[in-house]
Amino acid sequence: MNISVNYSEDYQGLVSAELHEKLQAIHEGIQTKTSTGSDFLGWVNWPSSLTPEFLQDIKVTADRIRSNSEVLVVIGIGGSYLGSKAVLEALSTPFQKDDHLEVIFAGQLVSGSYLKQLIAYLDSKEVTLNVISKSGTTTEPAIAFRFLRQYMEERYGEESASRIIVTTDEEKGALLSLAKEKGYKRYVVPGDIGGRYSVFTAVGLLPIAAAGHDIEQLIAGAKKAEEELQVFDIKSNAAVKYAVIRKHLYDKGYPVEIMATFDEKLTYVQEWWKQLFGESEGKEGKGIFPASVLYSTDLHSLGQYIQDGKRMLFETFLMVEKASDDLTVFEAEDNRDELNYLSGLTLHDFNKACHEATASAHLAGGVPQITLMMEQLDEKHIGHLLYFYMMACAYSAYLLDINPFDQPGVEDYKRNIFKILKKPGY
C-alpha cells in the first residue's frame, strides 16, 4: 500500500545535491521534532502512539451515540470539521438511507436560515452534539453552539448534559470551562497537534466512529504511512517526491495547484487538502494557492480556462485505482445514441481514459501534471492518504522556509470583526 506519485517530466533530475541535503535536514527535523514549529509536530508519531484503550473509549462513546441518537450534530470549523467531513464523504453511500447515524455539520458557516432549519429538522430526531474547537474561542462555531445548546437544554432538560460532548484543549478556552461546569464528556485536542493535522485525534475519530466507520482501519492506514514515510529515500518517499515536484513547479512560475478528481466522494478530501496546504504554506508572500476541480463536471466549466487561460496552473490528479462499485456499458439493440462503441467499458475505465485524455490535453496546453494514485476508497487507504498529505505539506512548507504550523494571517479578519462588533477589549 503506497501512494504513487507520477510527474509528467523527469523527477530524478530535479533533486540536486544541495536540494538533497536540504530535504534530508528537513526530514531529520521533522522526525526528531526539532524543526521550526516543533511544538506542533505531535501528529508525526500520533498514529503509532495511539493506544487500544483510547480507540476503545472512542468506540464506546460512538456506540452510545448510535444507541440513543439518530443525528449527531458536529459543530466546528476549519480543521475542527474538515477531516471528519472528508472521511465521511469519501466513505459515503449516496442516496441510501442506511442504519448509519446521520452526521450533520454546523458552525462551519454563520447562517440563521441554516440553523433554524437544522433545529426544525432535529425536532423529530434523537440528537447528540459534538462541539469541537481546539481554542475553544472560535466565534463561528461558538455562535452555533449557543443556539444548539439552548435547544438541547430546552428539549432534554438535565439529560442534555449527557448528550453534549466537547472536544477541546486540555487546559484553556471558554469551551473547556463551560464543559467542566456542565459536566460534559470531554475529549482532548492535543496541545502539540494543530487543527488541520488533527483528523486522527478525537476531533476526527469520534464523528467517524459514530457514523459507523472502522477507525482502527483508518489508524492502521495512517500508521502504515507513518512507517513508510520515516524512510528518507528521494525515490520512494512519496511525500518527499510530491513536495519536490510542487516546489520545482512553483519556482518555474506555477503558483497555483489544482487538485483534480473524478470521484465526487473526494470533494471534501479536496476541501481538507485546501485548508491543510493553504494555511500551512500561504505566508510571507509565498506559497502555492490550492484549488480544486471535479471531473468530468468541471471539464465542462473550468476546463476551458485550464486548457487555454493564463498559464500559472499545474494540475495534480488524485486517482483511485479500484472502483468500489461500477457499471458496464451494454450493447443497445437500436444504438440510437451511437454509444455501442463503448459497450463492455466500465464507467471507471471511462474515467481512466478521460484522465489520460485530459492530462495529455492540459499538458499540451502548458499545464504540468502530477498524478497521485491510491488503491481504493476504504478506511485504511484514506488514513494512508491523509497522513501522506500532512507529511508532504510539512516538507512543502519547509522547502519554502515557512513554518507549516501557524496561521497568523487568519487573525487579521478576526481582529477586524471583533472591532466592528465591539467585542470588549477590541
Ligand SMILES: O=P(O)(O)OC[C@H]1O[C@](O)(CO)[C@@H](O)[C@@H]1O
Ligand atoms: O478548533 P478551533 O480553535 O475552533 O479553530 C478552527 C480553525 O480556525 C483556525 O484557527 C483558523 O482558520 C484553523 O487553523 C482551525 O482549524
